[in-house]
Each structure stands twice: as structure tokens, then as C-alpha cells.
Amino acid sequence: CGIVFATFSLNALAATLCVNPSSSHGCYAKIQSAVNAAHAHDVIKVAEGTYHEGVVIGIPLSLIGSGNESVIDATGAPNGILVDGYNHPGLNDVTISGFTVKHALYEGILVVSATDVVVMNNQILNNDKIGPVFTGLPTGCSGQPAYETDETGDCGGALHLIGTANSIVSGNLMTGNADGLLISDETAESHDNLVIHNLFLNNPLECGIVLGSHPPVGSSGPGFARHFGVNHNTVSENVSSGNGVKVGGAGVGLFSDGNGPGSVSDNVIVRNKLTGNGLGGVTLHSHVGPAVGLKADAMNRNMILENYIAGNLADTFDTATPGRVGININSGDGGSPVVGTVISQNVIRDEDIDIAVNTPADVDIHLNDLLGGKIGVGDVCALDKSSACTGTIDATENFWGCAHGPGGYGCTTVSGTDIRYRPWLSWSSVASAE
Numbered sequence: 001c002g003i004v005f006a007t008f009s010l011n012a013l014a015a016t017l018c019v020n021p022s023s024s025h026g027c028y029a030k031i032q033s034a035v036n037a038a039h040a041h042d043v044i045k046v047a048e049g050t051y052h053e054g055v056v057i058g059i060p061l062s063l064i065g066s067g068n069e070s071v072i073d074a075t076g077a078p079n080g081i082l083v084d085g086y087n088h089p090g091l092n093d094v095t096i097s098g099f100t101v102k103h104a105l106y107e108g109i110l111v112v113s114a115t116d117v118v119v120m121n122n123q124i125l126n127n128d129k130i131g132p133v134f135t136g137l138p139t140g141c142s143g144q145p146a147y148e149t150d151e152t153g154d155c156g157g158a159l160h161l162i163g164t165a166n167s168i169v170s171g172n173l174m175t176g177n178a179d180g181l182l183i184s185d186e187t188a189e190s191h192d193n194l195v196i197h198n199l200f201l202n203n204p205l206e207c208g209i210v211l212g213s214h215p216p217v218g219s220s221g222p223g224f225a226r227h228f229g230v231n232h233n234t235v236s237e238n239v240s241s242g243n244g245v246k247v248g249g250a251g252v253g254l255f256s257d258g259n260g261p262g263s264v265s266d267n268v269i270v271r272n273k274l275t276g277n278g279l280g281g282v283t284l285h286s287h288v289g290p291a292v293g294l295k296a297d298a299m300n301r302n303m304i305l306e307n308y309i310a311g312n313l314a315d316t317f318d319t320a321t322p323g324r325v326g327i328n329i330n331s332g333d334g335g336s337p338v339v340g341t342v343i344s345q346n347v348i349r350d351e352d353i354d355i356a357v358n359t360p361a362d363v364d365i366h367l368n369d370l371l372g373g374k375i376g377v378g379d380v381c382a383l384d385k386s387s388a389c390t391g392t393i394d395a396t397e398n399f400w401g402c403a404h405g406p407g408g409y410g411c412t413t414v415s416g417t418d419i420r421y422r423p424w425l426s427w428s429s430v431a432s433a434e
Contacts, residue, residue, distance in 0.1 A: 020047035046070040058088035065098030074104035085113035092116045105130040106156030117167040124158035128178040131155035147217040154178030163188030169195045179206030185228040200240040207249035208240030213262030224260025244278030251277040256297040258287035263298040270305040280325040281309030291335030301340035310350040323352025337361035356380045365395040379416025399425040
């Protein structure tokens, strides 16, 4: 005879806990009380109502609200929800869905050092109540944890992922915050995250979506340590509109902060609608590098594909553009080569310069509809007076707004040298995404 071993899935043992404001039917009155009572992989269902608290999660669980009628009002609290893998190493498998999160001092939802997190179908509204704080210092805002480095300019926003991997942000509305979504790398590399089908609307002080490389926690200047990196992320099918209009923020920004060598590489920005933002629709900035005697940033092999971009404002300072700009790939004064950038199948209109470039490397620009009516592709190095100018721009096989190519009647033009634009397309290569 044989021996039979019984095996059980850990998830099969998971319990379902409930929360409602009156604590009726055996439920908890506070979300945090349910979280404290939960075990790994439990499900917490939160009924309609307003919960005046900030919630901290340190174990794998699912926190499920009632279709945004479950409101976390975090007035006076640092965050509405903190997924804290920094103090709970190895944290994974957390789901947050179906909430309205508002009025936190800093971020509405903050995820730190965690993997396999799902943030979906939430409204994250009017957070960062302590800001704005524009100090210009390479330190975080007063009262934030030490792992939030370089958070001046704003002190949080709707959603911040720090050192987060293999996670999904989907179906959320983020409006009225300082910024929409920030993915950064203070505690570990942030990689292989998917940001899809979200609305980032009217977050006035910073970008709608930021992939930003910041100094590691514990690092100090002037010789900041090499950053962990924000790499291999996908930003797809989102709407980012009306962000950064008070101070200057992009629809999607890929940034290294200038405090040590950063890394923002191998990211894909695809099929988004990016309109009316305070910088470009897609803006890539590097500010340090060999031109100023510092190590180069690694901002390589990013792909900007199939986006609709219109009506965004000008860039300024060392990444300046000649007016409103659709896409800006810019090494600023630092001269870090931005290598392997591919810009393809975008529709760009209602801009003074559709695609601006200043980097000592090759940029590939193909199969785009350049419909701004002014400058289609421009080398803007002379404008921002950088000492390290652009390498080459391969802008062949684009549609310049008319069959006759750059400079033709009704067409956009080319501005600068080292720009290849022949052959061009005599018809639109991509469908308008209006």
C-alpha cells in the first residue's frame, strides 16, 4: 500500500474580512484594524462609507473597496495607503482596488520596496496637502521618510512607486494632486511595471506620469551614489492631460535628477494621449555628464511609440525648446549621451516644435505624423547653449504634413544640422488618435 500526502494551497486557507462604518455583522469599523487582524493572502472587503485614517499594509493581502464609494479621507495622515516593503522585506502580492483616496499630506498611495502589487480602479484625488515646497535642495520634504530622497518641488502626489517591480497600475483616475504617478528608485530598481488605462488629469504642479531616477537612500552629495534605476517599464494607453501647467510638468517625463548618475532605460511609452501639459507630451531630461566633469546618466533604448500628442507647452532652462513641444529628448548642459532612442508612429500637432533633440548620440525618428505646422524635427542645442551638442538625427520616412516634405507648402520644417530626412512619406502613415 502507498502513503497518501494531503497538500493544500496557502490561498485556500485565506479568510475574508469585512469593514463597514458601523462595525455591524462582525465587521471592523476601521480598515487598519482589519489589516492588523489579517493573515497573509486574506481578502479585506470594505463597504461604502468614509474612513478617516491612513492605512499601512505589511503583508500580502487584497484590499477591495466598493466601487470608489469606499472613501479613505487621510486628512492629517502622511498617506492614504502605504504598502510598506521597506520595513517588511520581501513584501509582495498586494492588491488595492475600488477606493477613493484623498487629502493625504503626501502621496495618496505610496508603495515601497514591493513586488507584484496591483493598484486598479481607484480614484486618487487632491493629495499632497502639505506642499508645494520648492527648496531646490537634494533632500526630501519635511516629515517624509528618509527613503524619499529628492522630493522637493512637490511633496508627493497621487501614487508613488519606490523600488517596485512586476506591478500593475490600471484603471485609476488621478486628479488634483501635485503630480499623478511617480516611479522612482531610492530603495531598489523599479522595473517591469505596467501602467495602463489610467486617467491623469489636471495635476498642476508636476507631471502626469514620471519615471524618475533619484539618489539611493543614505547617499549624500556632492558625490551621490549611482542610482538603482527605473528600467523596463511600460506606460500604455493612458490619458495624461492638463498636468504641470502651474510650474512645468510633462505628460510623461523620463528624468534623472542630476544628483549622481541616474538610470532610466529600456522603457516603452506607447499609445497614450498626451495633451495640454506644462512641458512636452513626452520629455526626457538628463542634466549631468561628461560636459560638466561628472559621470554620465544611463538613459538608453527608450521607445516612444504610437502616441497622440498635442497642445503641450515649452521646455525651459538647460533643456529649452523654441516654443511648445511635443517630444523633447534633451541632455541639457551635461552631455550624457541618450543612446538608442526610438520615436515612431506618433501623431503630433498644435506644437511649435514637434520633436526637439539635444544629445551627443543618434536618435531614430521614423513613421511619425509631424503636423504642428512649424518645426517638425529640430536640433535645439544652439538654443539652450549647451556645450555638448547633438550627434545625429535620423528622421527619414516621416510625414511632414504634406506630400512635398520639409519646407513644402503647409508642411513642417527641419531646424538644425545633422538631420537626415530623405526619403519622407508623402501620406500619413498612422491614423489620428483624436
